[in-house]
Amino acid sequence: MTQFIAINKDVEVNKQTVLSVVEAIGEERGQRLNILIKNGIDIERKEWFSQQKWLDSFKDIAISLGDTNLFLIGKAIIDNAIFPPIKNLEEGLRMIDFAYHMNHRLNSQVMYDEATGNMIDGIGHYNLVEFNWKNKTAVMVCDNPYPSKFDEGIIAQIVSMHKPTGAIEKVSLDLSKETRTRGANTCTYKISW
Numbered sequence: 001m002t003q004f005i006a007i008n009k010d011v012e013v014n015k016q017t018v019l020s021v022v023e024a025i026g027e028e029r030g031q032r033l034n035i036l037i038k039n040g041i042d043i044e045r046k047e048w049f050s051q052q053k054w055l056d057s058f059k060d061i062a063i064s065l066g067d068t069n070l071f072l073i074g075k076a077i078i079d080n081a082i083f084p085p086i087k088n089l090e091e092g093l094r095m096i097d098f099a100y101h102m103n104h105r106l107n108s109q110v111m112y113d114e115a116t117g118n119m120i121d122g123i124g125h126y127n128l129v130e131f132n133w134k135n136k137t138a139v140m141v142c143d144n145p146y147p148s149k150f151d152e153g154i155i156a157q158i159v160s161m162h163k164p165t166g167a168i169e170k171v172s173l174d175l176s177k178e179t180r181t182r183g184a185n186t187c188t189y190k191i192s193w
Helices: 015-023 029-038 051-065 067-080 089-102 148-162
Strands: 011-014 048-050 104-106 125-132 137-143 170-173 187-192
Touching (some): 011 051, 048 051, 089 125, 148 187
Antiparallel strands (some): 011 048
16 A cells, blocks of 8 residues: 555544644644644544555645654554453554544444444454564554554554563564555554554
8 A cells, every 4th residue: 555545535524633733742733733734634523534644644744754653653543432441462553443433434434343242344464474572573564555664653652552561562564574654555564563
């Protein structure tokens, strides 16, 4: 998937998730809010917004404010978006995909129903492909239209919140693999703690 291009033009994202753009730490809060408004996202008026308009906002933020803002917005997702309860690090990394679908809808239907376990495809995924407690490593592959620094921020925040006490986390884009930053369909993240 190409960064910043919605897979399906009819997908929407909820207000709680969009608020992460505003709530992210950093001095550029007002600038990020203005970018949302410029792209037709008025958080005071609606509960759901076009995913493409939100992705357009991400692109504008990347261009005018830099990748650090995308990373901070990703970290803020955990405190703003709907997220299932998490018991440990492995579950937290697996839950990113469920939360991702819980905060998006297609044709007015939320894309993951926690009660039934039904998931609607059409926005890509966050796939935990490897998890090793003994070696304290994991690998996640993301195939969605969001910017890679945003995904890195989400993953880093989950690891930070659920790593063992005293452990130092590291999340990095695996540049030996294809990346959306270079026009590929996926990004792979190496995770350690």
